[in-house]
Amino acid sequence: MVKTVVKQLKDKAIEIKKKKSFFKDLHDNREYLLMIVPGVLQLILFNYLPLFGLILAFKTVDYSKGFFNMDWNGFKNFEFLFKNPDVFTVLRNTLGYNLIFIVTGAIVPVAVAVGLSLLKNKTGARAYQSFMFLPYFLSWIIVSYLVFGIFDYRLGIFNNIISGVFGREAVNWYQSPRYWPTILVLLHIWKTFGYNSIIYFAAIMGIDSELYEAASIDGAGVWKQVLVITIPSIKPVIVMLAILAVGKILNADFGMFYNVPMGSGALMPVTNVLDTFVYNALKINGDIAMATAAGFFQSVVGFVLVLVTNHIVNRIDSAQALF
Amino acid sequence: MAKGSLRINEISNAANVLLNVIFILLSFLCIYPILLVIGTSFAEETYLNVVGYKAFPKVISLDAYKYVLSNAKPITNAYIVTIITTLTGTVLSTLMIALYAYAIVQQGFKYRRFFTFFIFFTMLFNGGIVPWYIVCTQVLKIQNTLIALVWPYLINAWYVMVMKTFYNTTVPSAIIEAAKIDGASELKTFFRIVFPIAIPGLATIALFMTLRYWNDWYLPFMLTSDPKLSNIQMYLKRILNNLQELLNSSSAAMQAGSMLAVVPREGARMAICALAVGPIVLAYPFFQRFFVKGLTIGSVKG
Numbered sequence: 200m201v202k203t204v205v206k207q208l209k210d211k212a213i214e215i216k217k218k219k220s221f222f223k224d225l226h227d228n229r230e231y232l233l234m235i236v237p238g239v240l241q242l243i244l245f246n247y248l249p250l251f252g253l254i255l256a257f258k259t260v261d262y263s264k265g266f267f268n269m270d271w272n273g274f275k276n277f278e279f280l281f282k283n284p285d286v287f288t289v290l291r292n293t294l295g296y297n298l299i300f301i302v303t304g305a306i307v308p309v310a311v312a313v314g315l316s317l318l319k320n321k322t323g324a325r326a327y328q329s330f331m332f333l334p335y336f337l338s339w340i341i342v343s344y345l346v347f348g349i350f351d352y353r354l355g356i357f358n359n360i361i362s363g364v365f366g367r368e369a370v371n372w373y374q375s376p377r378y379w380p381t382i383l384v385l386l387h388i389w390k391t392f393g394y395n396s397i398i399y400f401a402a403i404m405g406i407d408s409e410l411y412e413a414a415s416i417d418g419a420g421v422w423k424q425v426l427v428i429t430i431p432s433i434k435p436v437i438v439m440l441a442i443l444a445v446g447k448i449l450n451a452d453f454g455m456f457y458n459v460p461m462g463s464g465a466l467m468p469v470t471n472v473l474d475t476f477v478y479n480a481l482k483i484n485g486d487i488a489m490a491t492a493a494g495f496f497q498s499v500v501g502f503v504l505v506l507v508t509n510h511i512v513n514r515i516d517s518a519q520a521l522f
Numbered sequence: 523m524a525k526g527s528l529r530i531n532e533i534s535n536a537a538n539v540l541l542n543v544i545f546i547l548l549s550f551l552c553i554y555p556i557l558l559v560i561g562t563s564f565a566e567e568t569y570l571n572v573v574g575y576k577a578f579p580k581v582i583s584l585d586a587y588k589y590v591l592s593n594a595k596p597i598t599n600a601y602i603v604t605i606i607t608t609l610t611g612t613v614l615s616t617l618m619i620a621l622y623a624y625a626i627v628q629q630g631f632k633y634r635r636f637f638t639f640f641i642f643f644t645m646l647f648n649g650g651i652v653p654w655y656i657v658c659t660q661v662l663k664i665q666n667t668l669i670a671l672v673w674p675y676l677i678n679a680w681y682v683m684v685m686k687t688f689y690n691t692t693v694p695s696a697i698i699e700a701a702k703i704d705g706a707s708e709l710k711t712f713f714r715i716v717f718p719i720a721i722p723g724l725a726t727i728a729l730f731m732t733l734r735y736w737n738d739w740y741l742p743f744m745l746t747s748d749p750k751l752s753n754i755q756m757y758l759k760r761i762l763n764n765l766q767e768l769l770n771s772s773s774a775a776m777q778a779g780s781m782l783a784v785v786p787r788e789g790a791r792m793a794i795c796a797l798a799v800g801p802i803v804l805a806y807p808f809f810q811r812f813f814v815k816g817l818t819i820g821s822v823k824g
Contacts, residue, residue, distance in 0.1 A: 242641060340759045397814055
């Protein structure tokens with residue numbers, strides 16, 4: 200009896216001590232906590248609070264009932280989503296474009312960065328870098344104007360050349376879906392390769408020059424050096440960017456796919472991606488159920504994909520994993 | 523810069539020339555579309571209607587600009603919105619990012635691991651636009667306010683990570699320790715000692731945020747319907763989809779139109795675009811090296 204009372208008292212004392220030490224910790228760290236409070240609030244409101252919204256995917260959305268009182272409807276929203284006739288095209292486009300972007304995003308900027316590092320005239324290298332970086336600074340709205348200037352039926356540069364120089368019939372680009380996969384892939388490369396090549400170029404510049412000297416003494420030519428030293432040295436950067444890209448494989452660049460086709464319905468079969476689909480469901484058709492289900496699918500599959508890719512990379516070479 | 527260039531084997535002169543030609547072509551491809559828009563904005567309308575868009579038009583006229591600026595109200599308003607949101611957004615977000623990153627690199631901060639994960643996690647997983655949209659419109663109710671064009675972008679996990687790396691690599695912990703021994707508080711240490719040292723890193727973050735706010739069309743597009751809250755990008759987006767809006771925007775414009783022999787429809791569209799892209803192109807040569815530096819910091823893993 201006495202023992203149990205003593206034990207209880209002891210436990211209580213420990214608990215109080217624990218609490219005290221927790222508050223003491225808070226007090227000791229108050230200045231650091233004060234520093235992160237604005238950021239933490241921001242993250243809670245715009246990043247963590249929306250996570251709760253993911254459960255809307257399993258509910259019948261009805262704002263009048265309030266968030267917690269909306270009725271559960273199981274997987275009905277998902278049934279709706281996958282019965283939608285467009286969903287196959289949308290998934291195909293999203294995955295297809297992103298897979299191509301991952302490949303071109305690894306090859307083109309690396310090739311450009313290697314090329315820049317090989318140039319003998321360093322001022323030239325810096326100038327080229329500046330020019331190639333410029334597209335990154337333009338918004339997709341501006342880019343839409345540029346694309347319009349090139350592909351406009353009546354006045355665009357391309358039709359000018361086709362009918363003016365070659366005497367062929369002008370192409371109605373904005374009504375011809377078959378050209379757009381190529382246009383969008385090239386446009387995506389155009390907008391991002393300068394930016395990414397700077398990251399790779401910096402990585403190449405950080406490579407120990409003794410490695411090249413040693414390889415050169417062993418008789419390796421320049422191109423061989425690129426293959427056995429440069430590329431392997433920047434592999435971690437390539438892998439890191441690829442992991443991040445794989446995790447975003449269901450997230451299409453909304454700015455590009457929404458703005459550049461200028462709302463042309465004829466192009467929808469090749470320009471409709473998950474993000475534009477979700478947007479249209481949310482804001483145009485008011486089909487919130489489908490929008491939440493598609494959004495849920497996008498977020499959760501994306502998260503799983505990052506974890507899986509990272510796990511695989513970890514297995515192969517743990518030094519190159521993201522976390 | 524020098525490290526990579528010290529290699530003993532250099533490429534042959536022929537290969538160097540070939541590489542230069544390729545890079546000149548690539549550079550040209552990157553700037554040509556911009557020249558096309560700017561050139562067209564200076565082309566005379568009847569000439570333009572015959573020959574199409576031209577980067578270097580032969581018949582030049584300022585009519586498109588006169589026409590657009592005859593009713594300068596919408597574009598001035600759009601510029602004001604952009605400037606206000608860009609300034610406040612850049613200052614607030616840079617401060618928020620700087621403080622957050624500083625706290626999570628301090629060894630003395632007991633919860634730094636937790637809060638590092640707290641922000642890193644947002645890079646891996648997010649709720650998508652629907653819950654985000656519902657939080658903005660149903661919980662925070664910021665739709666159709668100027669705040670909606672600033673608030674949602676204030677913190678950015680990627681830039682916090684960049685800044686964290688920057689502190690780790692360039693702010694010597696000995697200085698911070700010394701300040702603490704002298705009895706300075708954390709906040710005082712940060713603003714008096716760390717802040718001045720970290721200015722190059724902070725400037726980079728500030729530039730990236732400036733670009734983000736300047737180029738943003740997404741927030742006004744998603745969260746506003748009032749044309750008065752259109753920033754420059756949103757205004758451009760509306761004109762792109764509906765040229766008529768520009769042409770009919772006021773009686774003043776119609777008057778200006780009637781005084782000109784030809785209403786510069788196509789020229790006006792490109793003049794608006796040139797007015798929006800102008801500041802970026804003009805500022806670009808001065809700022810791009812800071813961006814390059816920022817990217818270089820960011821590429822260090824950690």
